Amino acid sequence: MKFKNLKYLFLLCLSLTMTAQDLSQLKPLDAELTAVSYPFPVTFKIIKNQGQDLKMAYMEAKPNNPNGKTIVLLHGKNFNAYYFEQTARRLQQEGFRVIMPDQIGFGKSSKPKQYQFSFQQLAENTKSILDDLKINKFLLLGHSMGGMLATKIAVMYPESIEKLILVNPIGLEDYRKFSPYQNVDKQYAAELKNTYQSYKDYQLKFYYDGKWKPEYDPWLNLLAGWTISEDFPITAWNAALTSDMIYTQPVVDDFEKITTPTLLIIGTRDRTAIGKANAPKELQPLMGLYQNLGKETQKKIKNSKLVELENVGHSPHIEVFDRFIKPLLEFVKITNLT
Structure with a gap:
């Protein structure tokens, strides 16, 4: 018994030491990540809507040997465009021009105090960037919340989209139907409780099956850095507003x-679902069942293909890049979807 207690204390101390080491690498980040250098050139577009002038950031990766195609990558809620670096570099090598926006409320883009977030509004904002760049036709990839936005863009501008790729999109x-509504004030209060450790625990559970790798640190730190910044109230407020958008x-x-033509890339271990913690306990196990949701969604989308990645979580392009990029490249290169 004494040995077991000593062993427990040792493991506890080791865990605390590892957490302290992790936290020592964390730096406070302002609302627009001005101290963070993105991997590709960043351009800011002034978005004029809802009585405001807002800055919308986007990266552009130009290929050395262009194939004449452009692909737009849309990030998820807990991320920004930076986490597409590896994907963008590979697509760039294949000749694609790659555009990666930070949506309003995310990354280097403005964090408004008042804003009517809607997927239609974000779609218009994104399309305006492409219009400025004279890009009339493009391929579109959306991950997580970006998958919901990509879906809306595909419906709003079908003539502009050559192919659509949805990577573990939420909103399937x-x-x-499962979880009661939580108003923005409640969402905000919950966001303000987030810490480095709460974000890491969430990602370990839903993204990485409890196995952390050093290459996950940058994406966690970009999010967690806001929690120790004086700008945390405004970034948390925007997070609450976008959570409300996703739910409603x-x-x-x-x-x-x-x-x-659409490709669904689904990590079947994923269990991500908005509002799961607020749902009745008997309904929580029924939410976010991606091994079923992928198949159900593929049946709804005409001219679509499903690629399931077994034992992969919410972010295949980070967790298992080689398994993710193969079907993606095969899809974007073919001329007809069969």
Whole structure:
């Protein structure tokens, strides 16, 4: 018994030491990540809407040997465009021009105090960047929340989208059927409680199956750095507003409206679901079942293909890049989807 207690104390001390080492690398980050250098040139577009002038950041990776195609990468809620670096470099090598926006409320873009977030508004903002760049036709990839946005863009601008790729998108189910509504004030209070450790625990559980690797640190630190910054109240407020958007604006009815050739890349271990913690306990196990949701969604989207990645979580392009990039490249290079 004494030995077991000593062993427990040793493991506890080791855990605390590792946490302290992790936290020692964490630096406070301002709301627009001005101290963070992105891997590709960043341009800022002034977005004029809702009575405000807002800055929307985007990266552009130009290929040395262009194939004449452009692909737009849309980030998830807990991320920004930076985490597409490896994907963008590979697509760049294949001749693609790659555009990676930070949506309003994310990354280096403005964090407004008041803003009516909607997927339609974010779609218009994104399209305006492409219009400025004279890009009329493009391929579109969305991960997580970016998958919901990509779905909306595909429905709003079908003539512009050559191919659509959805990578573990959230919104494959209507969360309102499972979880009661939490107003923005409650969402904000919850966001303000987040810390480095709470973000890491969440990502360990839903993204990486409890196995952390050093290459995950940059994406965690970009998020957690806000929690120790004086700008945390405004970044947390924007996080609450976008959570409200995701919950109140489901896209499940949009899938059958998609006419663009579509690839679904689904890590089947994923269990991500908005509002799961607030759902009745008996319903929580029924949420975020991606091994089922991928198949159900593929049936709704005409001219679509499903690639399931077994034992992979929410972020395949980070967790298992080689398994993710192979079907992606095969899809973007073919001329017809069969």
